[in-house]
Amino acid sequence: MKRTVSSGLLLVLLSxxxxxxxxPQASRPDLIKPDRALPPHVTWSGAYAxxxxxxxxxxxxxxxxxxxxxGRAGGDCPILPPRNASDGSFIGGGEIGYNWQAPFGLVAGxxxxxxxxxxxxYGRRQGDFxxxxxxxxxxxxxxxxxxxxxLATFRGKLGFAIDRxxxxxxxxxxxxxxxxxxxxxLILRDGLxxxxxxxFDGRGGAVRLGYVVGAGIExxxxxxxxxxxxxxxxxxxxxxxxxxxTAGDLPGxxxxxxxxxxxxxxxxxxxxxxxxxxxxxxxxxxxxPATWAFEGGLRYFYSSGSPxxxxxxxxxxxxxxxx
Numbered sequence: 001m002k003r004t005v006s007s008g009l010l011l012v013l014l015s016x017x018x019x020x021x022x023x024p025q026a027s028r029p030d031l032i033k034p035d036r037a038l039p040p041h042v043t044w045s046g047a048y049a050x051x052x053x054x055x056x057x058x059x060x061x062x063x064x065x066x067x068x069x070x071g072r073a074g075g076d077c078p079i080l081p082p083r084n085a086s087d088g089s090f091i092g093g094g095e096i097g098y099n100w101q102a103p104f105g106l107v108a109g110x111x112x113x114x115x116x117x118x119x120x121x122y123g124r125r126q127g128d129f130x131x132x133x134x135x136x137x138x139x140x141x142x143x144x145x146x147x148x149x150x151l152a153t154f155r156g157k158l159g160f161a162i163d164r165x166x167x168x169x170x171x172x173x174x175x176x177x178x179x180x181x182x183x184x185x186l187i188l189r190d191g192l193x194x195x196x197x198x199x200f201d202g203r204g205g206a207v208r209l210g211y212v213v214g215a216g217i218e219x220x221x222x223x224x225x226x227x228x229x230x231x232x233x234x235x236x237x238x239x240x241x242x243x244x245x246t247a248g249d250l251p252g253x254x255x256x257x258x259x260x261x262x263x264x265x266x267x268x269x270x271x272x273x274x275x276x277x278x279x280x281x282x283x284x285x286x287x288x289p290a291t292w293a294f295e296g297g298l299r300y301f302y303s304s305g306s307p308x309x310x311x312x313x314x315x316x317x318x319x320x321x322x323x
Contacts, residue, residue: 042161042163042164042220043101044099044101044107044161044166045099045100045101046098046099046273046274046275047096047097047098047273047274047275048096048097048098048099048226048271048272048273048274049094049095049096049097049271049272049274050094050095050228050269050270050271050272051092051093051094051095051269051270052092052093052094052095052113052115052228052230052267052268052269052270053090053091053092053093053267053268053269054090054091054092054265054266054267054268054269055088055089055090055091055265055266056088056089056090056091056115056117056119056151056263056264056265056266057086057087057088057119057263057264057265058086058087058088058117058119058120058121058146058147058148058261058262058263059084059085059086059121059260059261059262059263060083060084060085060086060087060121060123060145060146060259060260060261061082061083061084061238061259061260062082062083062084062085062123062144062257062258062259062260063082063257063258064078064079064080064081064082064142064144064255064256064257065240065242065254065255065256065257065258066078066253066254066255066256067242067253067254067255068252068253069251069252069253073132074132074253075131075132075133076131076132076133076137076250076253077131077132077253077255078129078130078131078137078140078142078184078186078255079129079130079131079132080125080129080142083123083125083144085121085123086121086263087119087120087121088119089117089118089119089120090118091115091116091117091118091119091265091267092115092116093113093114093115093116094113094114095111095112095113095269095271096111096112096113097109097110097111097112097157098110099157099166101161105160105161105162106158106160107157107158107159107160107161107166107168108156108157108158109156109157109158109168110154110155110156110157111153111154111155111156111157111170112152112153112154112155113152113153113155114150114151114152115150115151115152115265115267116149116150117148117149117150117151117176118147118148118149119147119148119263120145120146120147121145121146121147122143122144122145122146122147122181123143123144123145124141124142124143125141125142126139126140126141126142127139127140128140129142129186137186137187138187139187140184140185140186140187141183141184141185141187142182142183142184142185143181143182143183143184144181144182144183144257144259145180145181145182145259146178146179146180146181146259146261147178147179148176148177148178148236148261148263149177149178149179150176150177151174151175151176151177151234151265152174152175152176153172153173153174153175153212153232153234154172154173154175155170155171155172155173155212156170156171156172157169157170158170164219164220165217165218165219165220166217166218166219166226167215167216167217168215168216168217168218169213169214169215170212170213170214170215170216170230170232171211171212171213171214172211172212173209173210173211173212174209174210174211174212174234174235174236175207175208175209175210176207176208176210176234176236176261177205177206177207177208178205178206178207178208178236178239178261179203179204179205180202180203180204180205180239180241180257180259181202181203181204181241182200182201182202182241182243182256182257183199183200183201183202184198184199184200184201184255184256185198185199186198186199186248186250197248197249197250198245198247198248198249198250198253198255199245199246199247199248200243200244200245200246200253200254200255200256201243201246202241202242202243202256202257203241204239204241206239208236208237208239208261209236209237210234210235210236210237210261210262211234211235212232212233212234212235213232213233214230214231214232214233214265215230215231216228216229216230216231217229217230218271223273224272224273224274225270225271225272225273226270226271226273227268227269227270227271228267228268228269228270228271229267229268230265230266230267230268230269231264231265231266231267232264232265232267233262233263233264233265234262234263234264234265235261235262236261236262237260237261238258238259238260238261239258239259239261240256240257240258240259241256241257241258241259242254242255242256242257243255243256
């Protein structure tokens with residue numbers, strides 16, 4: 001009887017993790033707990049309130065005005081060049097608002113804010129002033145300026161939210177408390193210590209209306225707290241303060257200024273969202289789809305022995321006959 005040796009090789013078995021019995025059970029989708037499902041959709045809808053602080057700038061484009069008894073530029077009116085100046089300072093205030101989020105990340109909102117500005121811009125010119133008739137008024141002084149004590153805005157917002165970040169444009173109504181001051185002292189008696197020949201002293205304060213435009217970006221830090229950075233341009237228009245003579249020898253003359261009130265605000269702040277706030281996102285590794293894995297191995301078969309059955313044997317049909 002002859003001994004027979006056989007061998008075999010099996011390599012590279014591809015299987016899915018969910019079908020392999022020896023892989024960790026945590027990766028099976030049927031074992032993922034309901035509280036570890038995909039994170040909820042983030043929405044910016046709801047009411048909020050917050051505080052902010054930053055830097056404000058006030059522009060003061062000034063034009064000098066002088067008229068005679070007939071309302072025209074009289075011969076004794078000094079001619080002063082326009083003045084362009086700006087002033088900057090700290091600002092701080094608060095805001096309330098409400099947002100509505102539509103599908104595809106579109107967000108619309110409304111906001112109202114109030115800030116203490118304390119922005120002042122004053123200037124002084126001293127020297128010899130030329131007049132409309134070609135003469136000169138020596139040793140004269142002109143003071144002019146304005147201040148913005150506070151500013152409120154009522155704005156709409158429109159932008160897009162990308163998960164926890166909201167980028168928007170904003171525009172609306174601006175309301176500010178503005179005061180304009182000017183003073184002109186004309187000295188016609190050169191070299192003499194005498195009172196001015198003519199003095200004009202004007203004051204004008206009022207609540208002014210204008211517009212505001214800007215843009216900002218806001219990011220949610222938690223379910224209720226978010227941080228923002230915002231830039232705004234405001235314009236409250238211009239106003240003329242042209243008083244009559246307060247003392248001197250130019251009856252019927254009026255002299256003053258027209259001043260434009262506008263500027264920029266750069267603000268950073270924190271907002272608190274009421275109600276449920278933004279949903280708390282689950283950790284990124286809390287859930288995931290099934291993965292694929294590769295399994296490889298080597299198997300070797302060995303056997304020996306002799307056939308005990310024969311083919312075409314008269315006694316055992318269909319069996320192999322050994323040689």
